[in-house]
Amino acid sequence: MGSQYERELRHVLAGVEKGVDAVIRSCDEVEKARVRLVFDRPFLVVRASGSGMRGTGDLLALRGDICFPIEVKSSKYDKLYLSGRTVEQYNGLVDEGERCGLMPLYAYRLKGVRGDSWRLFRVETGQLNGRLSLLKRRIPSLPLTRSGNPFLDWHQGMSLNKFLALVCRPIDEHSSFPSMKKRIETHSKITSEVWNEHDEQQHHQQAQ
Secondary structure (H helix, E strand, C coil), rough: CCCCHHHHHHHCCCCCCCHHHHHHHCCCHHHHHHHHHHHCCCCCEEEECCCCCCCCCCCEEECCCCEEEEEEECCCCCEHHHHHHHHHHHHHHHHHHHHHHCCCCEEECCCCCCCCCEEECCCCCCCCCCCCCHHHHHCCCEEECCCCCCEEEEHEEEEEHHHHHCCCCCCCCCCCHHHHHHHHHHHHHHHHHHHHHHHHCCCHHCCC
């Protein structure tokens, strides 16, 4: 994975203003508002690639309440199949996720598209606790091929802006500061829209 896209995602998750502005330039206003929520709840993002440790992914996104190992992929094609080394990467994420009670993620960047070009998937692991158990219900896992092997389908992932709307809840929902209250009201509306849309998609898939 090229360091260009790792850096792009790292800057967004860390709430770096220039990086966020660059990514949301071609997004609509709702998508921009969702991504900007990261300014209030940024992550410390560490590049793990090259560390030699199996299952760490390319990036580690850390915050007081949650932590995600993230494997970053990019392609000009909407589907990416895992084989050889990439299967070993996936298995390593599964093993470490189960061992440490984490939710590893894949971040898939589709090249050449306007708007939010990132999609997030979670790696299926064992039982999760706390907030991760709630996020597990919202973030889609990697789809499976007919033979049962995980792969990446950009169209089935969760957009980065919706992911940030879910994980960047305000710290203090009873703050007396008007600006914080306004951001909280905006976040609550955005989060409600994301969850309702996700439930509608699940209902539609079950109906099929």
